[in-house]
Amino acid sequence: MKPRLFWKILVALALTLALATGGVVLAFAVQTNFGRDIQAIFHQQRAERLRAAAVALRYGGRPALDQVVAAWPAEERARLRLEPQADGTLKPDLPPPRKRGSLLPAWPLAVQLAASFVFSAALAAYLTRPIGRLRGGFRRLAEGDLKVRLTPGMGRRRDEIADLAHDFDAMAERLQQLIASRDRLLHDVSHELRSPLARLSLAVGLAHQPGGFDAQALARIETEGARLNTLVGDLLSLSRAESEAGAEEIYFDVASLLRVICDDAQFEAKPRDVTVALELSPELADADEAPVLKGAPELLRRGIENVIRNALRFSPAGGTVHVAARTDQERVVIEVSDEGPGVSPALLETMFDPFVKGAGEVRGVGLGLSIAQRAIAAHNGDVQALNRPSGGLFMRISLPRT
Structure with a gap:
């Protein structure tokens, strides 16, 4: 980022100094020219008056001189002197006035x-x-006003302060999203916990009643306990998805990671006769040329595995889940496609939110894709979902290569 504010201040200061210097030079020039003009006029008037006084004194004597001098200013009459000459005559003289302070030297x-x-x-x-606007924005943000934005108030500024206002708006936007996501997550968690807890309480009540139903009640308690355990485990995975990648800095081979994930997925898909086909680009397939990624391999494995498991869940019996990986400039692109029914356009925008399930899905609590998105985002990557024209869902995962 260029120091634009620095250059603005530097140029403004240099321009001010240049204008001040120019003003000083202009003031001295005006003073010099003006002084010269005054001196010239003064000498011309002095010579003319002395000439008139000398003629009057020579041909009319003192009375004629008094008549001529009477028309002069009082200051000129007071300075008139008659100097005696060697031949006994008088010669008029006008000494220059005393120099007075001038305002011209104060101009510079x-x-x-x-x-x-x-x-x-x-x-x-x-x-x-x-800066006052920034201070006010921070104060409003500290008071809980997450809707405050500063960029519109910066006008046409294009400097570091405008960049700071833009970063402030991005921070406020992110805080607003995080708090809204937290509130929505708490609401969804409380909603998801309410149903199994209610059934658990009912099963405990049935177990306390005399006359039987103990085995059925205990089975229900065991089922609801397992659901609660799964829900809590998924929530923990969701909360750790953003912290584990920052805590770990391990270099790993993405091709080997994909092979392990696809082998595990193929083992799970055998009962339904679904095939998991992995296709690696020549660069990724070559162990010597394959790029490496940096982060938490276990966290990323969990995220990609959730994407592939989601494809397996909606694939029909005898179908194929295609997993392709390639390099694209400075990124590694992983594409997962299935032959299932796809999702509605409205669900494409919300399927990565917590507790969102597909149509007709009864298993799970809807956290798998949320965990996948956060695990991928923790590695500075992104994931997109699209419906295939031929049917099924297509997901693209993009990760920066090291």
């Missing part, structure tokens, strides 16, 4: 002070105004 200082004040005021307003 005034220009510099004015330029410095204007630049300081503009710079202070340019910096403090958006």
Whole structure:
């Protein structure tokens, strides 16, 4: 990121100094030219008056000189002197006036002070105004207002402060999503726990009644306990999906990981006669050329395995789940497709949310794809789901290669 604010301040300061220097030079030039003009006019007037006074004194004497001098300004009359000459005559003389202080030498200082004040005021307003907005935004965010956004108030700014406002908006947006997701997750968890707990309480009540039903009640208690255990395990996997990848930094071969996952999936799919076909690109199939990934291999294995298990669950008997992996520039792309019924367009946007189940799905609690998405996102990857034109669901997993 270029230091745009730095350059703005630097250019503004340099421009201010240039204007101040230009003002000083202009002031001195004006002062010099103006002084020269005044001196020229003064000497011309002095010479003309002395000439008129000398003519009047020579041909009319002192009375004629007094008549000529009477038209002069009082200051000129006060400075008139009659100097005696060697031949006994008098010669009029006008000594120059005393030099007085001029305001012209103060111009350069005034220009510099004015330029410095204007630049300081503009710079202070340019910096403090958006900083004040940022401060107000942080205060509102700390008070719980997650809808506050700062980028619209920055106008046309394109500098570091505008970038900071943009990052603040991204942070506020992410916090709003996380809190909304947390609230939705708590609501869904409480809803999912309520049903097995209610059946568990009912089974305990039946077990306490005299007259039989003990074996049936105990079987129901065992079933609901297993469901609760599965739900809690999935919730723990969901909460750990974002932390385990950051805690582990292991380099692993994605091709070997896919082979293990597909072998396990093929073993599970045997009773339903479903085939899991793995296709690796030449680069991934070559152990010497295959790229490696960095992160938590067990977490990523769990995420990809959930995607493949989801494809197995909806594949018809005798169908095939295709798993293909290839490299695309700086990423590793894994594609999983099945021959099932696919999903509705509305479900494509929500199928990775917690506790979302497909149409007609009765097993599980709807956390498998949520765990998969978070495990993949923890490795800076993403997963997309699309309906195949020929039928079935197509999922693309993209991971950055190391």
